[in-house]
Amino acid sequence: MKVLLIGSGGREHALAWKIAQSPKLTKLYAAPGNPGIAEEAAIIALDTEDHAAVADFCRKEAIDFVVVGPEGPLVAGLADVLRAAGIAVFGPSAAAAQLEGSKGFTKDLCARYGIPTGAYGRFTDAETAKAYVREQGVPIVIKADGLAAGKGVTVAMTLDEALAAVDDCFAGAFGAAGAEVVVEAYLDGEEASFFCLCDGKTALALASAQDHKRVGDGDTGPNTGGMGAYSPAPVMTAEMIERTMKEIIEPTMRGMAESGHPFSGVFFAGLMITAKGPELIEYNVRFGDPECQVLMMRMKSDLLPLLYAAATGTLAGMSAEWRDETALTVVMASKGYPGSYAKNTPIDALPAPSDTTKVFHAGTAMKDGALVATGGRVLNVTATGENAGRAKDRAYAAVAAVSWENGFYRHDIGWRAVARENEKA
Numbered sequence: 001m002k003v004l005l006i007g008s009g010g011r012e013h014a015l016a017w018k019i020a021q022s023p024k025l026t027k028l029y030a031a032p033g034n035p036g037i038a039e040e041a042a043i044i045a046l047d048t049e050d051h052a053a054v055a056d057f058c059r060k061e062a063i064d065f066v067v068v069g070p071e072g073p074l075v076a077g078l079a080d081v082l083r084a085a086g087i088a089v090f091g092p093s094a095a096a097a098q099l100e101g102s103k104g105f106t107k108d109l110c111a112r113y114g115i116p117t118g119a120y121g122r123f124t125d126a127e128t129a130k131a132y133v134r135e136q137g138v139p140i141v142i143k144a145d146g147l148a149a150g151k152g153v154t155v156a157m158t159l160d161e162a163l164a165a166v167d168d169c170f171a172g173a174f175g176a177a178g179a180e181v182v183v184e185a186y187l188d189g190e191e192a193s194f195f196c197l198c199d200g201k202t203a204l205a206l207a208s209a210q211d212h213k214r215v216g217d218g219d220t221g222p223n224t225g226g227m228g229a230y231s232p233a234p235v236m237t238a239e240m241i242e243r244t245m246k247e248i249i250e251p252t253m254r255g256m257a258e259s260g261h262p263f264s265g266v267f268f269a270g271l272m273i274t275a276k277g278p279e280l281i282e283y284n285v286r287f288g289d290p291e292c293q294v295l296m297m298r299m300k301s302d303l304l305p306l307l308y309a310a311a312t313g314t315l316a317g318m319s320a321e322w323r324d325e326t327a328l329t330v331v332m333a334s335k336g337y338p339g340s341y342a343k344n345t346p347i348d349a350l351p352a353p354s355d356t357t358k359v360f361h362a363g364t365a366m367k368d369g370a371l372v373a374t375g376g377r378v379l380n381v382t383a384t385g386e387n388a389g390r391a392k393d394r395a396y397a398a399v400a401a402v403s404w405e406n407g408f409y410r411h412d413i414g415w416r417a418v419a420r421e422n423e424k425a
Contacts, residue, residue, distance in 0.1 A: 001022075001024050001025055001026055001064045001065055001304065001308070002026050002027050002029070002061065002062060002063050002064050002065075003019060003025060003027070003028050003029070003063070003064065003065045003066070003067060003304070004029045004030070004031065004044075004054075004057070004058060004061075004063045004065075004066045004067070005019065005028065005029070005030040005031075005033075005037070005041060005066075005067045005069060006030075006031060006048050006054070006066065006067070006068045006069055006070070006073055006078070007030070007032075007048075007068070007069025007070045008032045008033055008034050008037070009034070009069065009070065009289055009362050009363070009375075009377075010289055010290055010292075010293055010331075010360045010361065010362030010377065010379075010380040011069050011070070011286070011287050011288070011289035011290070011292040011293070012030065012033075012034075012037060012069040012070075013034065013036040013037050013040075013293075013360040013361050013362070013380075014287075014292045014293040014295075014296040014297075014360050014380075015067060015069060015287070015292065015296065015303070016028060016030055016033075016036075016037045016040040016041050017040055017296065017358070017360070018296040018299065018303045019040075019067070019303055019304050019307075020040040020041065021302070021303075022302045022303065022304035022305075023302070024302065024304050024305060025304060027042065028040060028041040028042070029041055029042050029043075029044050029061070029063070030042070030043055030044065031043070031044040031045070031046035031048055031054075031057075032044075032045070032046065032048065034361045034362075034363075034364050034365065035361055035364050035365065035366050035371060036359070036360055036361025036364065037361065044057065048073055048078070049073070049076070051073075051076075051077065051078050051081040051082075052081065054066075054078065054081070054082070055081055055082055055085040055087065058082065058085070058087045059085065059087075063087065064088065065087075065088045065089070065090070065304075065307075065308055065311065066082055066087055066088070066089040066090070066091075067089075067090045067091075067307055068089065068090060068091035068286070069286060069287070070286060071097070071100050071101070071147060071284065071285060071286050072147065073091075074091045074092055074094070074097040074100075074265075074285055074286065075094060075097045075098075075100065075101035075147060075285075076094065077093070077094035078091070079091045079092060079093055079094070079097075079265075080093050080094055088308065088311045088312055089311055090264075090265060090266075090307045090308070090310060090311045091264075091265045091285070091286065091311075092261075092263050092264055092265040092285050093261065093264075095260075095261040096256055096261040096262065096263045096264070096265075096285070097285045098261070099252075099256075099263070099267075099283040099284075099285050100147070100282075100283055100284045100285040100286075101146060101147060101285075102145055102146065102180075103143050103144075103145050103146075103182045103282060104122040104145050104180060104182050106280075106282060106283050107120045107122070107182060107184070108122075109252065109255050109256075109259075110280060112255060113251040113252070113254070113255040114251065115247065115248055115251050115252060115255075115280055116247055116248065116276065116277070116278065116279045116280065117184075117279055117280040117281075118141070118184040118185035118186070118187050118279065118281075119184065119185045120182055120183060120184035120185070121182070121183050121184075122145070122180060122181075122182055123166075123180065123181045123182075123183065124179070124180050124181075125170070126166050126167060126170040129142075129166045129170075129181050129183055130163050130166050132183055133159070133162045133163060133166065133183055134159070136183070136185070137159075138156055138157060138158055138159050138161075138162055138186075139155065139156060139157050139186035140156055140162050140183060140184070140185065140186055141153065141154070141155050141156070141183070141184045141185070141186055142154045142156060142162055142165035142166055142169065142181060142182075142183055143181065143182045143183075143184065143282075144169050144173075144174040144177040144178040144180075144181065145177065145178070145179070145180035145181060145182055146174070146176060146177030146178070146179070146180075147177055152169070152174045152177050152178065153223055154168075154223075155186065155223075166181060166183075169181045187272040187274055187279055187281065188272075188274060188275075189272045189273045189274035189275070189279075190210075190235045190272070190273045190416070191210065191211075191270070191271065191272055191273075191281070192208055192209070192210055192233040192235050192236050192240075192271045192272075192273055192278075193208065193209045193210065193211055193229070193233070193268060193269070193270060193271070193288050193291050194208050194236060194241070194244055194249075194268075194269045194271055195207060195208070195209070195266060195267070195268055195269075195287065195288070195291070195295060196245070196249050196266065196267045196269070197265075197266055197267075197306060197307075197309075197310040197315060197320075198249075198253055198263050198264060198265065198266070198267055198310060198315070199264050199309065199310045199311070199312070199313045199314065199315040199316075200253075200256075200257060200262035200263060200264050200313060201253075201257070201262075201313065201315075201316075202315040202316045203245065203249050203250065203253055203267070203315075204306070204310075204315055204318055204319070204320060205241060205245055205249075205320075206266075206295065206299075206320055207231055207232055207295055207298060207299075207320075207322055208231060208232045208233040208236035208241070209229050209230065209231035209232070209233055209288065209291040209294055209295060210229060210230060210231075210233040210235070210416065210417070211226045211227075211228065211229040211288065211290065211291055212226065212227045212228045212229065212410060212412075212413055213226060213227070214227070215227060215333075215337070215338060215410075216410065217410050217411050217412050218412065222338055223338070224333070224337065224338045224376075224377070225289065225338075225376070225377055226288070226289060226290050226291070226331060226377070227330075227331045227333070227377075227409070227410045227413070228290060228328070228329055228330045228331050228409075228410055228413030228414070229288070229290045229291045229293070229294050229328070229329055229413070230294055230326055230327065230328040230329070230388055230391065230392075230413065230414045230417055231291065231294040231295055231297075231298055231326070231327050232298075232322075232326070233417075234416075234417055234420050235273050235416075236273075240273060240277070240278055243277050243278055244269065244271065244278045247277070247278065248269055248271075248278060248280050249267055249269065252267065252283070253267075263285075264310060264311060264313070265285055265286070265310060265311075266285070266286060266287055266310070267283060267285070268283065268284035268285070268286065268287060268288050268291075269283060270282045270283070270284065289362075289377075290329045290331055290360075290362075290377075290380050293327075293329045293360050293380045293382050294327035294328060294329050294382065295327075297327035297329075297358065297382055297383075297384050298322050298323045298325065298326075298327045298384070299320065299321075299322060299323075300321040300322055300323055301319075301320045301321045301322075305318075306318060306320060323384070324386075325384040325385060325386055325391070326384065326385055326386075326387055326388045326390075326391040326414075326417065327382060327383070327384045327391060328382070328383060328384075328385075328388065328391040328392050328395050328413060328414050329360075329380045329381065329382040329383075329395065329413070330380070330381045330382075330395050330396065330399050330409050330410070330413050331362070331377050331379070331380055331381075331409060331410075332377075332378055332379040332380075332381060332399065332402060332404065332407040332408070332409045333376055333377050333378060333407065333408060333409065334363075334373055334375070334376055334378055334406055334407065334408075335406050335407070335408050337376035337377065338376060341376060341406075342406060343372075343373070343374050344365075344367060344372045344373070344374060345372060345373045345404070345405065345406035346370055346371070346372055346373075346404070346405075347364065347371045347372065347373055347378075347379075347402070347403070347404040347407075348403040348404065349401070349402065349403035350371075350379075350401070350402055350403075351381075351398045351401035351402065356383055356384050356385065356394055357381070357382065357383040357384075357394055357395070357397075357398045358382050358383075359379055359380070359381050359382070359398065359402075360379070360380040360382060361378075361379065361380075362375060362377045362378055362379060362380055363375015363376060363377055363378040364378060364379070373404065373406060373407070378404075378407065379402065379404075379407070381395055381398045381399045381402065381409075382395060383395035383397075383398060387421055388414045388417035388418050388420075388421055389414075389418050389421055389422075391414070392413065392414045392418060395413070396411075
């Protein structure tokens, strides 16, 4: 099978690394790719925002299958253009991608199909939104409705913080994403990420993970796209997975089909495990980043046929096998992230990969023959171990072998899982 992978981040490097291991693969192409992905795939200079150009490339090179990594091209309708050209593609239509592209769309779907989630209101002007915030009280969550690269969410613990977050959205802090604002109830519990492949009629549970959104140690500072993750998430017990499938995933799949937007791709359910059970915080319509990196390290099955089955409506009867080990990834970011940061800073050395450790490239490029950091989140230093403590030790040992002056990272990734293990010991 000739495959084209769309994307350039750590998630796509992890997908490329896993797809490249498939005996069903003839050739893997990637656009726009990064230096890590270049070790697994032929990098193609394609403008992925030019959907017609992507379809033309696929026809010219007889591409059998396209895997779309990030949410932007999906929300913009790349999958629709490729399907119309008769090309199999992993990822939802633009209509189905509204699950991530509009938080209000998802909340309305939850209300319609009785999917457990926090109470909410949708607003197109600041004054009405602020009146609702005052009426509900704090803590409360303010979200830009559209795509904001993981940064359009404020969990406000004070009224001033909540009102300022509403103003930020309407003042254009998140561009067009903040033209509508969703205000929702604060859910108290432990967060988890749950992944599930779907072909429109069948859902196949993959695995769970837990990520660390805040920039600083001890879960302090502003939200980011994710500073690290581990899999599995101990809070996602067999019972919790069963309830999530029954109460959240299956009604979503049914609701999307009944709305005329059958969902094909990966459901990434951001969950809060509360005293009542699993409640949906939000959906993403692609693999998480950095959760994908830990999932791929743990996946025993060949990924390619699973993605292809989700894309072609043939998921029934398929299963996915997982290693028992824990996988943990530490994100190394440019100093200043999630605010402004220097670009093109040199990365002088990376640790050698081993059976248990792997560095995935997220925001890197080659400049004059040298590896440089070009993004906010730059490297995903990932390791496996028989438990979370061992995986954490290996990941941080690999972090210590990275030579990059402008990098920083959290020192406590996996703290909840490690604390649980220590309690048991």
